[in-house]
Each structure stands twice: as structure tokens, then as C-alpha cells.
Amino acid sequence: MKRLPDERGYFGPYGGRFVPETLMAPLQELEQAFHEATRDKSFRRELDALLRDYCGRPTPLTFAARLSAHLGGARIYLKREDLCHTGAHKINNALGQCLLARRMGKVRVIAETGAGQHGVAVATAAALLGLSCRIYMGTEDERRQSLNVYRMKLLGAEVVGVDAGAKTLKDAINEALRDWVTNVNTTHYVMGSVLGPHPYPMMVREFQSVIGAEAWLQIRKAHGALPSLVVACVGGGSNAAGIFSAFLPYQKVKLVGVEAGGRGPLLGHHAARFAGGSPGVLHGTYTYVLQDGGGNTAPTHSVSAGLDYPAVGPEHAFWKDSRRVEYVQVSDDEALSAFHLLSEMEGIMPALETAHALAFVTKVARSYSPAEAILVNLSGRGDKDVAEVARVEGVRL
Amino acid sequence: MSSRLETAFRRAAKEKRAAFIAYITAGDPSPARTLELLRALERGGADIVELGVPFSDPIADGPINCAAAERALAAGTTLTGVLQTVRELRFASSLPVVLFSYANPILAYGLSRFAADAATAGVDGVLVTDVPAEEAGPYYQAFRRVGVELIPMLAPTSTRARVKQVKKLAESFVYFVSHTGVTGPQAQLPVELEDQVRLVRKLAGKRVAVGFGVAKPEQVSRVAKVADGVVVGSAIVARIAEIGDRPELFGEIQRFVQPLRAATRRF
Numbered sequence: 001m002k003r004l005p006d007e008r009g010y011f012g013p014y015g016g017r018f019v020p021e022t023l024m025a026p027l028q029e030l031e032q033a034f035h036e037a038t039r040d041k042s043f044r045r046e047l048d049a050l051l052r053d054y055c056g057r058p059t060p061l062t063f064a065a066r067l068s069a070h071l072g073g074a075r076i077y078l079k080r081e082d083l084c085h086t087g088a089h090k091i092n093n094a095l096g097q098c099l100l101a102r103r104m105g106k107v108r109v110i111a112e113t114g115a116g117q118h119g120v121a122v123a124t125a126a127a128l129l130g131l132s133c134r135i136y137m138g139t140e141d142e143r144r145q146s147l148n149v150y151r152m153k154l155l156g157a158e159v160v161g162v163d164a165g166a167k168t169l170k171d172a173i174n175e176a177l178r179d180w181v182t183n184v185n186t187t188h189y190v191m192g193s194v195l196g197p198h199p200y201p202m203m204v205r206e207f208q209s210v211i212g213a214e215a216w217l218q219i220r221k222a223h224g225a226l227p228s229l230v231v232a233c234v235g236g237g238s239n240a241a242g243i244f245s246a247f248l249p250y251q252k253v254k255l256v257g258v259e260a261g262g263r264g265p266l267l268g269h270h271a272a273r274f275a276g277g278s279p280g281v282l283h284g285t286y287t288y289v290l291q292d293g294g295g296n297t298a299p300t301h302s303v304s305a306g307l308d309y310p311a312v313g314p315e316h317a318f319w320k321d322s323r324r325v326e327y328v329q330v331s332d333d334e335a336l337s338a339f340h341l342l343s344e345m346e347g348i349m350p351a352l353e354t355a356h357a358l359a360f361v362t363k364v365a366r367s368y369s370p371a372e373a374i375l376v377n378l379s380g381r382g383d384k385d386v387a388e389v390a391r392v393e394g395v396r397l
Numbered sequence: 398m399s400s401r402l403e404t405a406f407r408r409a410a411k412e413k414r415a416a417f418i419a420y421i422t423a424g425d426p427s428p429a430r431t432l433e434l435l436r437a438l439e440r441g442g443a444d445i446v447e448l449g450v451p452f453s454d455p456i457a458d459g460p461i462n463c464a465a466a467e468r469a470l471a472a473g474t475t476l477t478g479v480l481q482t483v484r485e486l487r488f489a490s491s492l493p494v495v496l497f498s499y500a501n502p503i504l505a506y507g508l509s510r511f512a513a514d515a516a517t518a519g520v521d522g523v524l525v526t527d528v529p530a531e532e533a534g535p536y537y538q539a540f541r542r543v544g545v546e547l548i549p550m551l552a553p554t555s556t557r558a559r560v561k562q563v564k565k566l567a568e569s570f571v572y573f574v575s576h577t578g579v580t581g582p583q584a585q586l587p588v589e590l591e592d593q594v595r596l597v598r599k600l601a602g603k604r605v606a607v608g609f610g611v612a613k614p615e616q617v618s619r620v621a622k623v624a625d626g627v628v629v630g631s632a633i634v635a636r637i638a639e640i641g642d643r644p645e646l647f648g649e650i651q652r653f654v655q656p657l658r659a660a661t662r663r664f
């Protein structure tokens with residue numbers, strides 16, 4: 001099988017580079033620099049050393065004994081990205097791109113953030129590498145992830161609230177792209193997921209593929225076989241692409257991506273691109289988009305800021321159409337239940353994003369035999385969500 | 398028969414000036430006002446108008462045009478409505494119209510259906526801001542088939558190879574983005590602008606219109622000395638926002654663009 005994307009950045013019909021002309025030469029330069037860096041042993045060595053000594057990789061694989069017994073059925077394994085430095089998988093990509101930015105001679109990095117995890121990761125990597133850093137965040141996300149806003153500031157980043165549109169991730173990306181168009185000579189845009197124009201979807205997947213590579217070895221050791229099912233939540237789709245990457249060639253391994261079903265199937269009440277969206281162009285790439293009849297992006301909703309986005313990575317669109325990955329939806333309430341369940345059963349508080357993946361597992365675990373394994377990407381920890389969970393559930397802190 | 402765009406550029410050149418290209422966002426302050434605003438721009442001396450199709454996520458636009466797009470969408474502007482406005486304009490005017498859009502409203506409309514309807518309505522050219530040369534193939538073919546120009550954009554970051562690449566896409570002109578950034582008035586245009594415009598004209602072998610950031614008559618005058626066309630956008634859009642939906646809007650806008658048009662003269 002030919003490795004995707006093709007040289008124009010397409011995964012089948014999806015992907016490409018739909019950006020203003022100003023960004024075209026810089027994107028070509030970025031693609032070139034990425035290819036050179038991945039061929040350069042010293043770059044690889046430096047990144048691997050940071051992932052090991054700074055992030056704490058490899059992250060463990062935890063057998064969730066009580067949860068497995070409680071659900072009855074498959075043995076459930078958790079790939080513990082929550083134990084990465086800064087508390088989510090986002091740091092894998094942030095470090096990779098910030099190292100690349102430094103190699104390209106950029107002195108400034110910018111990023112968008114939804115849940116704040118990517119923003120914190122970029123602010124962290126920028127502090128480590130001595131880069132100046134600005135993070136764009138929708139003001140609605142600033143409200144529900146206020147702890148992360150302060151964390152970014154403590155790390156020396158400037159946080160710019162975006163008050164346009166729905167004031168969430170999509171609007172933060174718009175603003176980050178405008179900054180990049182303006183300051184492209186000095187600045188690298190650290191995109192936080194497998195989104196945006198080529199080479200981002202490919203590059204972010206590659207930086208996140210360390211999750212799958214580790215998990216593939218770990219689960220074979222722990223379980224003696226490949227898992228029957230691998231589950232990950234899908235915002236833009238980076239943690240899912242990262243863990244799926246190692247299992248894609250094994251047709252027997254079922255792959256499931258979980259989108260935010262929000263409050264229900266009405267447009268505006270969810271972020272289920274594959275259930276309610278159609279192909280279109282948003283933020284530089286051709287992919288499934290939640291949109292109205294005029295091609296304007298539709299409002300989205302999810303209890304989880306990191307999944308609250310109207311488009312999805314183009315490679316996921318390709319996997320969806322080719323049926324290699326199945327995409328399902330989980331509601332706010334189901335995700336909240338799973339948040340509590342994992343906390344109480346395993347002493348692990350998951351991010352609300354991750355809780356979507358877990359909620360799906362609670363529904364299907366019983367249909368597998370105890371000889372089978374389900375691998376869940378535990379993409380992040382839930383500390384950032386504690387205040388929001390309390391608010392949603394009417395608990396005064 | 399030469400196209401309306403060709404005619405406009407030739408007439409301006411004969412009068413020893415750059416073509417004055419005025420931009421407004423369609424549907425701002427409301428869809429019902431756009432036709433009359435186009436007529437006001439024409440009376441104020443616009444050689445060509447650029448009509449922005451409002452989009453929810455305008456990544457190439459600064460705050461002024463973003464706010465205008467938000468107002469226009471809130472007022473119910475649709476691409477169908479924009480084409481209807483152009484059709485109405487054509488009953489009484491041969492003012493060349495270039496649509497300035499993002500890819501997705503066109504894709505949602507259907508690319509070939511849009512091309513056909515745009516041609517029928519009397520649209521002369523289309524600029525698709527987030528469709529660079531690499532992605533332009535299907536757009537170029539769809540527009541070409543119906544005699545609508547795809548207007549390629551170039552920027553200060555464009556490499557020589559990229560400038561040459563648009564030669565085969567462009568017809569009457571290419572659009573050069575004056576500075577590295579989004580739309581919106583600039584206090585100062587880059588010092589390299591003149592050299593860049595000359596180089597683009599040489600490498601692309603086409604007329605060059607310069608836009609993004611040009612706001613004041615002095616700036617128009619400077620750009621007009623090297624470029625074949627000068628685009629003023631946000632400055633007009635800001636003025637429309639300032640006046641709002643009032644009867645004097647049209648007269649005010651006509652008066653506002655007159656000195657801009659006058660500044661296109663080369664002497």
C-alpha cells in the first residue's frame with residue numbers, strides 16, 4: 001500500500017492546501033524542513049531524548065482490571081498519555097514542531113488551543129527551547145478551561161482571547177492563521193491536530209505515531225496478542241491518528257474513532273462531523289465539515305472543548321470513506337458518566353475528551369470475550385476539567 | 398469582443414491612470430443595499446468592483462472585513478442572493494464585477510453550477526482567496542468553460558517559480574497582495590512594493606492590480622504609478638460601517654471614493 005498523503009497532501013479526495021497565496025511558499029518550506037529533519041539522525045535523536053527524559057516516554061500501558069471486571073467482557077488496556085508531561089498527548093507534537101521551528105530559524109511560535117492542552121504543551125515546549133510564544137483561545141474555552149489559561153501564562157506565553165464566532169477552537173484557528181499570514185517570516189504556527197493544510201495532517205500524525213508504536217509493543221507483551229479493538233476520541237484527530245497508525249495494517253484490529261455527540265443530533269448541538277457533516281473546505285483542508293447550505297460552518301457544541309470543532313482531519317475522512325475506521329458518537333451525558341466511572345473504578349480521572357472514548361468502550365466491552373483486548377488511548381488527564389464538571393453537574397466548589 | 402475587464406483596464410491606461418477597483422462586502426449593511434452601493438461606487442468612479450461573498454471563517458481578512466461579513470451573514474446574505482444582485486446590476490450597467498470568495502461557499506453551491514450561474518448573472522471574474530494555483534485546476538476549468546476569469550493571487554512571499562506558474566491561469570490581470578498579512582488599512586505600504594510589482598508583471602506577463610492595505614489617496618497615488626490597478630477595500634467597508642444603513646449612505650460612499658479614484662492618475 002502506498003503511504004499517504006500523496007505529494008500534494010491528499011488522502012484520496014481529502015486534504016490539500018487551501019490557503020491564501022501568502023502561506024504557500026512557507027508551507028512548501030515547512031514540508032521540506034520536515035522531510036529533512038525526519039531524515040536527519042541528530043534531529044530524531046534530540047526529539048527521542050526529549051520525549052524520554054522530558055516527557056517521560058514511553059508512557060505505560062495500564063490494564064484496567066476493575067473496569068474490565070465491572071463491564072464484563074474484554075480486557076481493557078489504557079495507553080496512558082495522561083502521564084506525559086503536561087498531561088496529554090499534545091506535547092509529543094508540540095515538542096516535535098517546536099524543535100523543527102528552531103531548526104528553521106523561527107524565533108516565535110503561535111498556536112490555537114481548545115481544551116488548553118495543546119496551548120499548555122506549546123507554551124511548555126517554547127519555554128524549554130527559548131522561543132517566544134502566543135496562544136489563541138476562544139473566550140468561551142478560556143472560561144471553561146480557565147486553569148489552563150493561567151498555566152500557559154505561568155509558562156511565559158501570551159494568551160490572546162478570541163471573541164469572534166462561537167468563541168471556541170474554530171475561531172482560535174482563524175485568528176492564529178491570520179497571525180501566521182502576517183508574521184510568517186519569523187513565526188512558526190504549531191497546529192495542534194491532524195488538521196489544516198498539507199503538511200500539517202501528515203506531520204502531526206508522524207509526531208503522534210509514537211503512541212501507536214509504543215502501544216503496539218506493549219499490548220503484545222501484556223496481552224500476548226494484538227487487541228481486537230482500538231478506541232480513541234476524535235477532535236481534530238491527532239491522538240486517534242497517533243494510536244491507529246501502528247494498527248492500520250492489521251485488518252483484524254477494529255479501529256473506532258469517537259466524536260462528540262453533544263446534546264443530540266440537531267445541527268448546532270454536537271460536533272459529529274461524520275454523522276452530520278459533508279465534505280467542504282475549512283482551515284486549509286478538504287474534509288468533512290459541519291456546515292449550512294451556504295457553506296458557512298455551523299455552530300458546534302460539546303461538553304469537551306477539545307472535541308468542539310466543526311471539521312476533522314482529512315485522513316480521518318479518508319479512513320471513514322474507505323471504512324478502515326468506524327466513527328461513532330457519544331453524548332455529553334455518556335461522556336460525563338464515563339468520566340466518573342474511570343475515576344471511581346481505576347483512580348484515573350480522564351480528560352472529558354478521553355471520556356468520550358471510554359464511554360463507547362462501556363457500551364461494547366461486553367460483546368467481546370475475556371480473551372480479547374480493547375486498547376483505549378487515554379489521551380489526557382482530567383484535572384483541567386474538574387471545575388467544568390462541577391459546574392455542569394451543579395456542584396458549588 | 399474584448400471582455401468588460403479588458404475594456405476597463407484599457408480605458409484607464411488610455412487615460413494615463415491605474416484602474417480603480419473598489420471592494421465592498423456583499424450584503425453589508427443588508428442585501429437590499431448592495432445594488433445601490435455598487436451604483437454609488439460606479440458613480441464615484443470605480444472602473445471595476447470587487448464584491449466580497451461573506452463567509453463564516455474569513456482567514457485572509459482583518460477585523461474590518463470580518464465584521465462586515467458577520468453583518469452580511471446575519472442579514473441573510475447568500476451566494477444566490479449575491480448573484481441575483483449582479484444580475485440586477487447588469488440591467489443598467491456594464492461595470493465589471495469580480496467576486497471575492499472563499500472556496501467553501503462556492504463548493505456548497507456546486508462548482509459548475511456556480512460557474513454557470515455567475516456567467517449568466519454577468520460576473521466577470523472570481524478570486525478565490527484560499528485556492529492557490531496548486532488547487533486551482535477544477536476552478537479554472539469550470540470558469541473558463543463559461544467565460545469567467547479566475548483571477549490568481551500573488552503575494553510578497555511568492556517565489557519566482559510560483560509567479561511564473563500563474564501565467565497560464567491569468568487572463569486580464571493578476572492580483573498582488575501588497576504586504577504579508579490580512580486585509581485592512583496599513584499605515585505604511587512596504588518599501589519593496591514597487592520592485593515587487595515590476596517583477597511580478599515581468600515574470601507573470603500580465604497586468605497587476607495591487608490590493609490589501611491600500612486605504613488613503615496618497616497610497617493609491619503611489620501604487621498607481623507602478624500598478625495597472627489599485628484595489629481599495631477595508632477603507633470603504635469601514636466607511637459603510639460608520640455610516641450604517643441610512644439614506645445618505647450611497648451619496649456618502651460616492652463622495653468617499655471620488656478622491657481615491659482621482660488619485661489613480663499618473664502625472
Ligand SMILES: Cc1ncc(COP(=O)(O)O)c(C=O)c1O
Nearest residue numbers: 117193235236237238239306380
Ligand atoms: C486530552 C485530549 N484528548 C483529545 C483531544 C482532541 O484532539 P485530537 O483529536 O487531535 O487528539 C484534546 C484536544 O484538546 C485533548 O486535550
